[in-house]
Amino acid sequence: MDHAPILVVIAPFVGAYLIPLLGLWKEKLCYPVATVAALLSAFFSFWLTASVLELGTIRYYVGGWEPPWGIELVVDPLSAFMCLTISLVSLFAVIYSKNYIGRELPGGKTTSYYTLILLLIGGMLGAVVTGDLFNLFVLTEIFSVAAYALVCIGRKRGSLIASYRYLILASIGTSLILLGTGYLYVVTGTLNMADLAARLPALYDSWVVIGAMAFLVVGFGIKTALFPLHTWLPDAHSIAPAPISVILSALVIKVGAYSIIRVLFSIFGVEFITGPIPIASVLTWVAAVGILMGSLFAISQTDIKRMLAYSSVAHIGYVVMGVGLAMEIGMTGGILHIFNHALAKGCLFFCAGAVIYQTGIRSIDDFRGLGSKMPVTMAAFTLAAASMVGIPPTAGFMSKLYLALGTLEAGAWVFLIVILVGSFLTAVFYLRVVNLIYFGESRVKSQESRVGVGDSRLQTPDSRLFREVPLTMLIPIIILALGCTLFGIFVFIPLSVVEPAVKLLLGN
Amino acid sequence: MTTVVIQTIGRILVPFIQLFGLYVIIHGPVSPGGGFQGGVIVGASMILLALSYDLSSAEARASHKVRIAMDSTGALLFAGIGLVALLAGGFFLEYGIIPLPMAPAEVRGIFILLVGVAIGIHIMALAASLFLHLAEEHEI
Amino acid sequence: MRFEFIAVNFPYFVSVALLLVGLYAMIVRKNLIKKIMGLNIFSTSVLFFLIAAGYKEGGAPPIRVPGIEVYVNPLPHALVLTGIVVALALTTFALALVIKIYKEYGTIDSDKL
Numbered sequence: 001m002d003h004a005p006i007l008v009v010i011a012p013f014v015g016a017y018l019i020p021l022l023g024l025w026k027e028k029l030c031y032p033v034a035t036v037a038a039l040l041s042a043f044f045s046f047w048l049t050a051s052v053l054e055l056g057t058i059r060y061y062v063g064g065w066e067p068p069w070g071i072e073l074v075v076d077p078l079s080a081f082m083c084l085t086i087s088l089v090s091l092f093a094v095i096y097s098k099n100y101i102g103r104e105l106p107g108g109k110t111t112s113y114y115t116l117i118l119l120l121i122g123g124m125l126g127a128v129v130t131g132d133l134f135n136l137f138v139l140t141e142i143f144s145v146a147a148y149a150l151v152c153i154g155r156k157r158g159s160l161i162a163s164y165r166y167l168i169l170a171s172i173g174t175s176l177i178l179l180g181t182g183y184l185y186v187v188t189g190t191l192n193m194a195d196l197a198a199r200l201p202a203l204y205d206s207w208v209v210i211g212a213m214a215f216l217v218v219g220f221g222i223k224t225a226l227f228p229l230h231t232w233l234p235d236a237h238s239i240a241p242a243p244i245s246v247i248l249s250a251l252v253i254k255v256g257a258y259s260i261i262r263v264l265f266s267i268f269g270v271e272f273i274t275g276p277i278p279i280a281s282v283l284t285w286v287a288a289v290g291i292l293m294g295s296l297f298a299i300s301q302t303d304i305k306r307m308l309a310y311s312s313v314a315h316i317g318y319v320v321m322g323v324g325l326a327m328e329i330g331m332t333g334g335i336l337h338i339f340n341h342a343l344a345k346g347c348l349f350f351c352a353g354a355v356i357y358q359t360g361i362r363s364i365d366d367f368r369g370l371g372s373k374m375p376v377t378m379a380a381f382t383l384a385a386a387s388m389v390g391i392p393p394t395a396g397f398m399s400k401l402y403l404a405l406g407t408l409e410a411g412a413w414v415f416l417i418v419i420l421v422g423s424f425l426t427a428v429f430y431l432r433v434v435n436l437i438y439f440g441e442s443r444v445k446s447q448e449s450r451v452g453v454g455d456s457r458l459q460t461p462d463s464r465l466f467r468e469v470p471l472t473m474l475i476p477i478i479i480l481a482l483g484c485t486l487f488g489i490f491v492f493i494p495l496s497v498v499e500p501a502v503k504l505l506l507g508n
Numbered sequence: 509m510t511t512v513v514i515q516t517i518g519r520i521l522v523p524f525i526q527l528f529g530l531y532v533i534i535h536g537p538v539s540p541g542g543g544f545q546g547g548v549i550v551g552a553s554m555i556l557l558a559l560s561y562d563l564s565s566a567e568a569r570a571s572h573k574v575r576i577a578m579d580s581t582g583a584l585l586f587a588g589i590g591l592v593a594l595l596a597g598g599f600f601l602e603y604g605i606i607p608l609p610m611a612p613a614e615v616r617g618i619f620i621l622l623v624g625v626a627i628g629i630h631i632m633a634l635a636a637s638l639f640l641h642l643a644e645e646h647e648i
Numbered sequence: 649m650r651f652e653f654i655a656v657n658f659p660y661f662v663s664v665a666l667l668l669v670g671l672y673a674m675i676v677r678k679n680l681i682k683k684i685m686g687l688n689i690f691s692t693s694v695l696f697f698l699i700a701a702g703y704k705e706g707g708a709p710p711i712r713v714p715g716i717e718v719y720v721n722p723l724p725h726a727l728v729l730t731g732i733v734v735a736l737a738l739t740t741f742a743l744a745l746v747i748k749i750y751k752e753y754g755t756i757d758s759d760k761l
Contacts, residue, residue, distance in 0.1 A: 006600040017583040020576045064602030141734045160749045167742055171687050179694045186701045638740045
């Protein structure tokens with residue numbers, strides 16, 4: 001019997017409840033426990049993925065109760081892929097937290113920080129392995145509440161209001177999800193996803209089923225920050241501490257996208273969403289608007305983290321567009337983009353956090369000349385930005401290539417143009433930053449020249465101020481940046497999980 | 509504003525409410541109720557104490573640290589039972605499979621009681637915390 | 649005929665009405681606490697819908713007693729209990745946030761923040 005499906009979820013939850021207990025005794029123990037818990041769940045994710053690829057879909061009956069009575073965990077290649085993405089990126093976020101959180105949080109709050117971050121990770125992992133619609137709702141709510149709390153944990157100005165707005169909007173989303181779940185239960189009498197998929201085809205004409213789908217898509221759309229429903233995202237993602245921004249931007253909205261995929265393809269089925277009610281093509285159009293508008297908003301930002309947050313709105317559009325195409329190549333691109341965007345956006349937010357940690361700079365204009373002062377961080381930033389834009393050898397290029405091929409195969413030229421224009425706009429705002437980093441004249445230097453070049457008193461404190469960040473922060477940055485490149489060249493590694501996932505979703 | 513009447517009635521009621529809560533937890537396996545419901549009742553008794561007297565008297569009986577410790581212990585106990593079942597070769601939380609020298613039905617009976625007690629400990633601390641934590645001058 | 653339709657589905661109409669009241673309060677009200685009240689009404693309407701869906705005319709509570717054959721469906725009750733707990737956690741956290749906002753800004757009017 002393979003216990004990896006439950007262990008991957010239990011590891012962070014046990015860690016989350018161990019931390020307050022140890023935190024009462026010694027606050028220093030929180031960080032190692034959190035790291036070990038995240039490491040364990042990453043290990044179990046690898047184990048899970050290996051056994052899913054070998055044996056096919058794994059079904060796990062919690063408590064030994066079989067589906068109609070108990071809650072079933074179903075791990076297919078898509079779930080395993082999401083598990084791997086979530087546990088890897090969140091492991092780096094936990095490692096990164098050590099120094100960053102030590103400086104940013106007031107004393108005594110590290111315990112609650114690590115508890116909440118593990119609850120967030122555990123909730124997300126649970127949401128992707130569960131095979132029960134109601135359980136998906138509960139776990140969505142668990143990680144959402146943890147996310148609301150983590151947004152305002154840094155107590156920056158405005159963080160409370162950002163958290164409040166996130167809470168109100170996302171709660172409307174969860175209530176709609178529950179309502180949709182209730183509708184489906186009323187017409188089918190089951191909450192198990194496999195049972196639902198078996199019973200729904202007979203009910204495709206029912207208005208209740210259409211209503212349920214509308215509620216579920218809008219509810220998860222709010223969680224995903226799909227374009228018109230994205231208003232909570234920029235504030236929440238830019239004001240949270242850097243490791244939390246990484247998890248929110250790279251993972252939380254992706255779990256929403258995963259839920260949309262799961263609901264549309266595994267519950268309602270491809271015939272329904274492309275046939276009488278063309279929700280798939282509606283999603284594609286919404287995503288196309290999101291790509292363009294997100295990029296345009298990002299161009300007009302002056303704060304680095306807000307720019308990255310708006311870029312997430314655009315890039316979740318690529319994921320949803322690929323899903324909405326509902327055909328093999330397009331979906332491969334969309335799902336692959338979940339992983340590639342998680343790597344790249346994680347790296348970018350880590351770099352932004354490193355710059356804020358070291359210098360306090362948040363405004364893009366002040367990035368001038370940082371390239372010579374934090375060379376490793378800035379090189380990683382450039383690599384990740386290249387992956388976001390989709391420059392050939394990087395990972396971002398591969399997923400956009402698959403997406404573009406998908407639009408060609410679907411004969412939808414409009415979306416190909418949207419992808420190209422979107423990439424161009426992305427290039428505009430990322431290359432502006434990269435240009436400033438390497439070719440912009442440093443503000444500090446220009447001050448220096450005003451004072452007089454020979455004055456060494458000014459140079460010494462500056463070079464001490466602008467050195468690289470500690471290793472616990474630098475290593476996650478380097479690994480994610482390398483991942484952006486390596487998974488572009490060795491794209492068959494993520495594809496070996498994505499391709500069976502897409503085949504299973506499309507049912508062939 | 510609390511008065512003598514409120515305080516006296518509160519003082520008399522609190523032990524009975526707690527006893528009833530514990531009864532609901534212990535009787536969970538055979539009657540409606542269980543860990544969650546009983547835990548909420550016990551937690552509510554602390555809220556009654558805080559409302560009828562003042563915050564510090566509730567705090568003296570269930571301090572911040574005690575509540576956190578109980579909260580974690582209950583949750584860990586629950587996860588522990590699940591993991592023991594896993595070690596015994598069953599699914600997570602399939603406690604009927606744990607090899608004890610008695611009939612399988614009795615084993616299940618004992619462990620559902622233990623699960624109820626674990627959830628009860630967790631929830632009674634949580635329910636009290638929900639109110640007391642808001643009222644205290646704590647960080648979130 | 650039409651009246652009968654309304655009478656049979658009365659709980660569902662109430663649920664939709666509550667849902668709209670809650671949504672209205674969340675969008676229009678400026679007071680942060682009233683927004684939370686709206687959120688509660690909104691989620692309660694969903695829970696009410698689930699309870700109504702599980703009800704069976706003349707059904708007994710879902711506890712096995714000899715001699716009774718018709719029970720109401722217990723599963724929606726389990727769902728509603730979980731939903732209540734979720735709503736409770738959300739409400740408490742939202743209230744804690746409002747307390748902090750009031751301490752920091754001195755107001756809970758969303759226009760003045």
